[in-house]
Amino acid sequence: MAEVLDNALGALTGLIKVERLRKLFPVAAGLFQQTHSFIHAVDNISFGIQAGQSLGLVGESGCGKTTTGKLLVRLLDPSAGHIYVNDAELGQVDLAELGGKQLKTFRRRVQMIFQDPYESLNPRRTVYDTVVEPLTVQGVGNLAWREEQVASLLELVGLTPASSFMFRFPHELSGGQRQRVAIARALIVEPVFIVADEPTSMLDVSIRTGVMQLMLELAERFGVSYLYITHDLAVARYMCQEIAVMYLGKIVEQGETEELLAQPLHPYTRALISAVPIPDPRLKREAIEIKGGVAAPVDPPPRCRFYDRCPIADDACRDSEHPLLEDKGGGHLVACYKV
Amino acid sequence: MSTTNHGNSALAGSTAVPGRIPPILSVQDLTMHYTTRKGDVWAVDDVSFDVARGHSLGLVGESGCGKTSVALALLRLLPDNARILGGRVCLDGSDILSLDENELLKVRWKGISMVFQAAMNALDPVYRVGDQIVEALQTHLETMDDAKARQRVAKLFKLVGLDPMLMDRYPHEFSGGMRQRAVIAMALSCEPDVIVADEPTTALDVIVQDRILRQMRAIQKRLDMGMIYISHDIAVIAEVSDRIAVMYAGRMVELADAVDVFERPMHPYTCALMGAFPSIRGEKRELVTLPGEPPDLLHPPPGCRFHPRCPRATEICMERVPPFSEVNGERFLACWHPVQNSSGRSRPQTAGANGPPASCRHDVRNARGGYARPGEVTHG
Numbered sequence: 001m002a003e004v005l006d007n008a009l010g011a012l013t014g015l016i017k018v019e020r021l022r023k024l025f026p027v028a029a030g031l032f033q034q035t036h037s038f039i040h041a042v043d044n045i046s047f048g049i050q051a052g053q054s055l056g057l058v059g060e061s062g063c064g065k066t067t068t069g070k071l072l073v074r075l076l077d078p079s080a081g082h083i084y085v086n087d088a089e090l091g092q093v094d095l096a097e098l099g100g101k102q103l104k105t106f107r108r109r110v111q112m113i114f115q116d117p118y119e120s121l122n123p124r125r126t127v128y129d130t131v132v133e134p135l136t137v138q139g140v141g142n143l144a145w146r147e148e149q150v151a152s153l154l155e156l157v158g159l160t161p162a163s164s165f166m167f168r169f170p171h172e173l174s175g176g177q178r179q180r181v182a183i184a185r186a187l188i189v190e191p192v193f194i195v196a197d198e199p200t201s202m203l204d205v206s207i208r209t210g211v212m213q214l215m216l217e218l219a220e221r222f223g224v225s226y227l228y229i230t231h232d233l234a235v236a237r238y239m240c241q242e243i244a245v246m247y248l249g250k251i252v253e254q255g256e257t258e259e260l261l262a263q264p265l266h267p268y269t270r271a272l273i274s275a276v277p278i279p280d281p282r283l284k285r286e287a288i289e290i291k292g293g294v295a296a297p298v299d300p301p302p303r304c305r306f307y308d309r310c311p312i313a314d315d316a317c318r319d320s321e322h323p324l325l326e327d328k329g330g331g332h333l334v335a336c337y338k339v
Numbered sequence: 340m341s342t343t344n345h346g347n348s349a350l351a352g353s354t355a356v357p358g359r360i361p362p363i364l365s366v367q368d369l370t371m372h373y374t375t376r377k378g379d380v381w382a383v384d385d386v387s388f389d390v391a392r393g394h395s396l397g398l399v400g401e402s403g404c405g406k407t408s409v410a411l412a413l414l415r416l417l418p419d420n421a422r423i424l425g426g427r428v429c430l431d432g433s434d435i436l437s438l439d440e441n442e443l444l445k446v447r448w449k450g451i452s453m454v455f456q457a458a459m460n461a462l463d464p465v466y467r468v469g470d471q472i473v474e475a476l477q478t479h480l481e482t483m484d485d486a487k488a489r490q491r492v493a494k495l496f497k498l499v500g501l502d503p504m505l506m507d508r509y510p511h512e513f514s515g516g517m518r519q520r521a522v523i524a525m526a527l528s529c530e531p532d533v534i535v536a537d538e539p540t541t542a543l544d545v546i547v548q549d550r551i552l553r554q555m556r557a558i559q560k561r562l563d564m565g566m567i568y569i570s571h572d573i574a575v576i577a578e579v580s581d582r583i584a585v586m587y588a589g590r591m592v593e594l595a596d597a598v599d600v601f602e603r604p605m606h607p608y609t610c611a612l613m614g615a616f617p618s619i620r621g622e623k624r625e626l627v628t629l630p631g632e633p634p635d636l637l638h639p640p641p642g643c644r645f646h647p648r649c650p651r652a653t654e655i656c657m658e659r660v661p662p663f664s665e666v667n668g669e670r671f672l673a674c675w676h677p678v679q680n681s682s683g684r685s686r687p688q689t690a691g692a693n694g695p696p697a698s699c700r701h702d703v704r705n706a707r708g709g710y711a712r713p714g715e716v717t718h719g
Contacts, residue, residue, distance in 0.1 A: 060544040174632055204401040205571065206629040209615045213628055231545065234574075234617035238626065261619050275549035277574035278620050279613070281597040293514055293547065 014086065015051040015225050016072070016193060020044050021081035021096075023067050027298060040297045041067040043249035044081070046325070049242075051086075051192070054219065054226040056236030056257070058272075059246035062294050065229045068246070069195040072227060073112045074103060085109065087192060108138055111186035115198040117178030121170040127154070127181050128166040134189045153184045157214060176207035180214070187218060197229045212238060233276055237261060245269045248297040248305040250322060255332035265334045268306050304337070312338050362389035363565045364413070364451070364533045369426035371412055380636045382408045384589045386426070387663060387671075390533060395559060395566035397580030397597065399573055399612070401633055405589040406569045407456075410535045413567075414453055415443055431532060448479045452531040454523050456538040461522045462510040469496075469506030472525045479529045495524040500554055516547035523555065533565040540575065552578055573616050577601060585609050588634050588644040591663055595670035605666070605677040608645050643675065651676040 023042040026035040042064045049055050057065050070076040072083060074095060083095040087109055098106055111134075114120040121130055131150045135141060141149070154162035157180040170178055179199060186194050196215065200208045216239065219226060228239045236243050237257055244254040245268065253266040264270045267290070274288040290309045297305065304310070304317045317323075317337055325333040371383040383405045390396050398406050411417050413428055415435060428435040430450050438446060455461045463471060472495065473488040483491070493503035499520040510518060519539055526534055536555065540548040556579050559566045568579045576583055576597075583600040585593045585608065593606040604610045614627030631648040634640050640647055646656040655675050663673040 060546065176632065204633075205573075205612060205615045206401060207632065209626045209628045212626065232617075234619045237619055237623060238617050258623070271546060273619065275546045276619050277549070277552070277572070277578045279574040279577045279601065279616050279618055280620070281577045281580070281601050283620070287549070287553070290546065293516060294544070 014048040015053075016049040016086075016227075017082075017084040018048070018072070019046050019082040019084070021046070021068070021071060021083065022079045023064075023071055023076060024079045037299045040249045040300055042071060042078075043297070043300075043322075045246075045249075045251050047244055047251060047254060049193070049225050049227065052219075052223050052225060053242065054228055054240040056228045056230060056240035056243040057246060058230055058233055058236050058243060060231065060272075060294050062296065063246045064249040065231075065246055066197055069112065069197050069227060069229050072193075073107075073110050073195050074098070075112070085193070104138075108134075108189040109191050110193045110195070111189065111191040112195045112197065113179075113182050113186050113199045116202050117175055117182055118170075118202070120182055121178055123170050126167045126169055127159075127173070130170075130181060131185045131188055134185060138189060140189070149188060150184075153188055154181075156218070157181075157184045157187075158210070159184070174207070175203050176211060179203060179211050183211075183215065183218070187222065187224075190222065191224060193225050193227070195227045195229070198231070200235065201230065201232065215239065233261065233273065245272065248294065248300065250305050250335065251325060251333075252306065252335045253333065254325065256330070259330065259332055263332075265328060265332070265339045266306075266336050267310050267312055267338070271311075306336075314338070362391050363431055364390040364567075365427075365429040366409075366413070367427045367429070369409065369412060369428065370424045371408060371417070372422050372424060373408075373418075374420045374422060375637070378637050381589050381639050382421075382636060383412065384639075385663065386586070386589075386591050388584050388591065388594055390565040390567060392532070392565055393560060393563045394581045395556070395568055395579055397576035397583045398567055398569045398586065399571065399576045399583060400586035401571055403633060403636070404586045406571075406586055407537055408589075409586075410453065410537050410567065410569055413533075413535060414447055414451060416453070445479075448475060448526075448529040449531060451533045451535065452526040452529065454519075454526045454534065454536040454539045456541060459510075459515070459518060459542075461525075462518060464510050466509075467507050468510055468513065468521050472521075472528050475525055476528050491528065492524070495528055496521075498527065498558060499524045500550070516543055516551065519543060519547075519551060520554075523551070523558075527558065527562070530562065531564060533567065534559065535567045535569070537569045538571070541570070541572070548575075555579065573612060574618070585612065588639060589636055590644055590673065591671070592645065592673050593671065594663075595672075599670055605670070605672050605679075606645075606674050607649050607651050607676075607678060610678055643673070651678075 021042055022044055024038040025041055027037045027039060028035060045068065047055065057068060059065050067076065071078050078096050081096060084092060085095050086092050093106065095106065128150055131153065132146050135146045135149065151162040151166065154165055159165040159177060159180055173181065200211050203211060212235070218224065226239065228236060230236050240257055242254065243257050243260050244251045245266065246252070247268050253260065253264065253269045261273065264273050271288045271290040274285060278285060290311060292309050302321050303319065304313065304322050307313050307317050310317065320337065323335045323337050325335045328334050328339065367387050369383055369386045373380040373382050386409055388396060398409065400406050412423060413435065423436060430446060435446060462468060469489065469492050472492045476488045476491060477483050492506055496503045496506060501517060501520050501524065513521060523539065540551050543551065552575065568576065570576050580597045583595065583597050584591055585600070585606065587608050593600065593604065593609045600609060601613065604613055611627055611629045615629060617626060629648055634644055634647065642658050643656040643661050646652040649656065653676065661673045661675045663671055666672050
C-alpha cells in the first residue's frame, strides 16, 4: 500500500517523512469483554514535509487531524507505520520506534502548540515557569542563561517588555497573549518541527492575524516547519505551502496550496471548498451538495471511505479497497477512482 | 457617559432598511451595564438599530463587544446583575423593556424568539425532542391540542430539513447539526415576527454550517420574518445579511447595507476587520493586523472607544464620543474621521474577497506590503 510514496525511503531528503502511519482506538464493549471493533482514527497515511515548509492538515471534526498531530510528536503511540525525521544533529531517526531517553532527547526537536490557550497553560504557574520548563526538563544551561533565554523569547513573541510578563499568571493574560506564551514554550528548545493544532481558532479576528503573522515570521527566522492543523481552509492558505485534506482517517487529496484551492479534484475537497463562506455579499456560491454527515470510522468496510456521501461514486468504488493517493501531475495527489 | 449624545438616532430618523419599510423591531439608544464587584461593565452603550420584516441584520464584532448582551436584552433574558439604564426596544409598536412578566411571556417566542449558540445546552436531555417543541407550542398558543401540535412539529422538522420520524428521539441521538436544526425549529414554532440567531453555526463543521445558513436564509425570506444574525465571522455575516451592523466595545460603530459595508467601509475599525479576514477566493493578500486589544469595559477609554487602536485618531477622538448618525443616507456611522471614498458608487471596487477597498489601505498600521489585486472586478 502507498507504494507511490515509498520510493524515497533510502534517500530521505525532506525533514519529516510519514509512512503508512496508523492509529486504532479500541471500542470498549464492557469491562471484561474482548474488544471487537476499532476506530480507525488514522489509517495508513503517508506524507512528507520539506525543511522550512509547512503542511496544512484540514478536514472536518473527527477526521483524525489531531490524532495525526499527536502521533507526530509521540503524545500517542502509533499502531503501525514510521515517522522518519531527518535531523541535523541526530541524523535520520524513526520517531515511531524511539523510547525512553532517546525519545526525551528528541522532544527537543519536535514540539506542539495546542488549540485552547485557556487550557494548555497551567493556571498556577507563572509565564516564566511555563516557558522555562522544557529547558529544565532537558537540563539545558544554567539558571541565569535560562532566564535570559526566556526573556529574549518573550520579547520575540511580542510580550514586551518581558520583565512585566515574566511573573504573571495565565489569568492575567488575554487569549492572544496566552497563545504567544504557548508559542514561546514550544520554541525555547529550538525545535525543527512544530505541530500546531488549531492555534488561532479560539482567538478573535483582530488578534488572530497577529498570531498568524508571528508564527510565519518565527518559522522563517528559526527555519521551523509546521504541521498546521485547522478546519479553516482560508487560514491554511495563509500558513502553508501545501495542504492535505483528511477524511475519516485517510488523506484524500494533497497538493500545493493555491493549486489545490483553485483546482480541487477529489469530490470531498470540492464540497468542502464550496461550503466555505466568502466575505463578499455580492458573490453567490454554487452549492455542491454531499449527503449525510461524518460518522466515526469503526471497522470501516473495504471500500472508498467517502462512498456513502460521494455524488459521483459507482459500483467500482463500493467493491474496491479505498483508493491510493495518485499523482495527477505536479505533485497534486488524489485518492479517487473517478478522477 | 458625560459626552454621550443621547437621541442621535432619533434625530437621524430610522436606521431601517432602504425602501423605508416600517421596521418591525426598533432599538433606540439601548444602554446596559453589568454590575460586578470590580465596578460597572459598560457592556452596551447607546445602541440603535431597526429590523424590517423579511430583512436580516447581521450584527458583527469580536467577543466581548456586546453582541450577545444586545440579543439578550431584546428578549429580556439578562442575568440578574444586568441593569438597563436607558433606551427602548419596540416590537411592533410596544416597548419590550416596559412590559410586565405576563406580557413578556406573550412576546417571547411569538413576537421574538432566539436561537442560542450552544445547541447542546438548549435542549433538555431527558425529554424527547418533539415533545419539547410541543410544550413550547402549547405554552404560547393555548388553543393547540396534542394532535395539532404534533402535526405542526412534523411540519417544522421538514422545514428545517429534519426527518419528522426523528420527533420521538432524544437529544443525545442527534448530531450537532441535527440539534441545531431542532433548536431552529423550536424558535420558529410560534411563527415569530423576529428571530434572533446568536452564532448558531459557530460550533458546526463547514459543510453542515453551509446547509444551515442556506436553510435559515430561505425560511426567513419565506416566512417574511425579521432576522438578527449575530456572528464574529464576517464571511458568514456576508452570506446572510441584507444590512450589517458593526459593534466595537459596546457601541455601534457602523450600520449600512451589506454591500456598502464590504465595499466601502467608512469606519477605520470596519476597514481593519475586513482586512483581517483571510479568504480562499481571490488573490492571496497580506492580512491586516490591528495593534493592541479591545478595551476593558470596566474602564472604557474616554471619547471614541476605538481611539487607542485607531490609525486616524486625533485629539477630538480622545475627548468626545462620536455621535452615531446618518451619513450619505441609509448608512450610519460613529466616527470623527471616517474613511472617505470620494468617487462614490460608480468607482470599480473589489469586495471583501479581495481585501478592503483602496481607500482603506493606508489607514491600517502594520500592513506589510500592498495588496496584490490584479484583475479587479468591475462592479456597476
